[in-house]
Amino acid sequence: MPAIHYLRIWLACVRYSLVRMMMFRADFIMWSLVEVFWVMVNLMLIGVIYRHTDSIAGWGPYEMLLLFGTSRLLQGMLMGFFWSSLFEMGRNIRTGQFDFTLAQPGNPLFMAATRKLDMDSLVNVIASAGIVVYAVHKLGLHPGALDLALYAALLGSGLVIHFAALLLITSATFWLIGTQGIEGSYFTLFDFARLPREAFRGVASLFFVYGLPAVIASNIPASALLHGFNLTHALWLALTAAGWLALAIFVFNRGLKRYSSASS
Numbered sequence: 001m002p003a004i005h006y007l008r009i010w011l012a013c014v015r016y017s018l019v020r021m022m023m024f025r026a027d028f029i030m031w032s033l034v035e036v037f038w039v040m041v042n043l044m045l046i047g048v049i050y051r052h053t054d055s056i057a058g059w060g061p062y063e064m065l066l067l068f069g070t071s072r073l074l075q076g077m078l079m080g081f082f083w084s085s086l087f088e089m090g091r092n093i094r095t096g097q098f099d100f101t102l103a104q105p106g107n108p109l110f111m112a113a114t115r116k117l118d119m120d121s122l123v124n125v126i127a128s129a130g131i132v133v134y135a136v137h138k139l140g141l142h143p144g145a146l147d148l149a150l151y152a153a154l155l156g157s158g159l160v161i162h163f164a165a166l167l168l169i170t171s172a173t174f175w176l177i178g179t180q181g182i183e184g185s186y187f188t189l190f191d192f193a194r195l196p197r198e199a200f201r202g203v204a205s206l207f208f209v210y211g212l213p214a215v216i217a218s219n220i221p222a223s224a225l226l227h228g229f230n231l232t233h234a235l236w237l238a239l240t241a242a243g244w245l246a247l248a249i250f251v252f253n254r255g256l257k258r259y260s261s262a263s264s
Contacts, residue, residue: 005106006106006107006110009106009110009111009114010114013114013115013116013117014117016116017116017117017118017119018119021119028119028120031120032119032120032123034120035076035120035121035123035124035127036123036124036127039072039124039127039128039131042068042072042194043065043068043131046061046064046065046068047061050064056196056199057195057196057198057199058196058198059196059198062135062138062139063135063139063222063226064196065131065134065135065138066131066132066135066136066139066222066225066226067194067195067196067218067219067222068131068194069128069129069130069131069132069134069135070128070132070155070218070221070222071193071194071217071218072124072127072128072131072194073125073128073129073132073155074155074158074159074162074193074217074218075124075162075190075193076121076122076124076125076127076128077125077155077159078159078162078163078166079118079121079124080117080118080119080121080122080124080125081114081117082113082114082163082166083118083121083166084115084116084117084118085112085113085114085115085116086112086113086166086167086170087170088115088116089101089112089113089170089173090170090173092112093173093174093255093259094173096260098112098259101115108256109167109249109252113163113167132225136225139226141225141226143225147224147225147228147229150224150229150234151221151224151225153234154220154221154224154234154237155221157217157234157237157238157240157241158216158217158218158220158221158237158241159217160241160242160244160245161213161214161217161237161240161241161244162190162217163245163248164241164244164245164247164248165186165189165190165212165214165244165248166186167248167249167251167252168244168247168248168251169186171248171251171252171255173255174254174255174256174258174259175255175258189212189214190214192208192214192215193214193215193217193218193219194218195215196219197209197215197216197219200215213237213240213244216233216236216237216240217237220233220234220236220237
């Protein structure tokens with residue numbers, strides 16, 4: 001199917017999500033406020049910590065704000081564009097309603113992963129972008145158009161890592177009865193993305209930096225704004241994202257072969 005058709009399908013899903021948001025405006029407002037509340041809680045925590053120290057693993061308060069904003073940007077984009085769809089996919093696999101996804105005219109993964117958008121989570125993206133802009137201003141940085149483009153590209157690679165990790169977790173539903181507890185573990189593991197890479201040592205570094213690359217997904221884009229573009233780090237992030245995405249797609253496709261429809 002040509003790419004233009006997938007774009008039209010995605011735009012139809014965006015329109016559906018907007019209409020649904022307008023139907024449940026109070027729900028949208030409430031969850032948007034919850035997202036902003038959690039951002040404020042984390043900002044207060046950072047403020048309290050830096051009242052008692054000037055640096056954490058070499059990162060000052062505004063550098064930490066930049067890292068925090070970057071990590072929240074990644075999580076907000078994942079939640080806004082993919083979380084509801086992938087979460088629903090796991091539920092549909094368990095109930096047999098995944099048949100409807102397979103019957104649609106398009107790639108099953110695309111159809112399953114882009115069905116819904118969470119508009120309240122996209123509010124978190126706006127708030128997180130504001131934090132990044134504020135931190136950049138306080139640090140006296142003056143990124144040009146190319147710097148911002150490279151930052152966006154690195155964010156894209158980080159988002160691919162987050163998406164691949166969530167897809168791997170959700171795809172486990174093809175083999176397991178339920179993955180609700182495993183899906184929740186995503187947030188626990190990727191909460192470490194808001195910490196500086198230099199803070200991890202030994203086994204923790206092997207696991208969170210190299211094994212499960214939650215840390216580099218946010219640290220490398222933030223470091224690119226702070227210290228300039230690093231080709232080695234960019235290639236590391238891009239190759240890691242490509243490897244994780246390839247693994248996630250492979251597991252998803254293997255799971256499809258095991259799937260028993262509601263009619264079988």
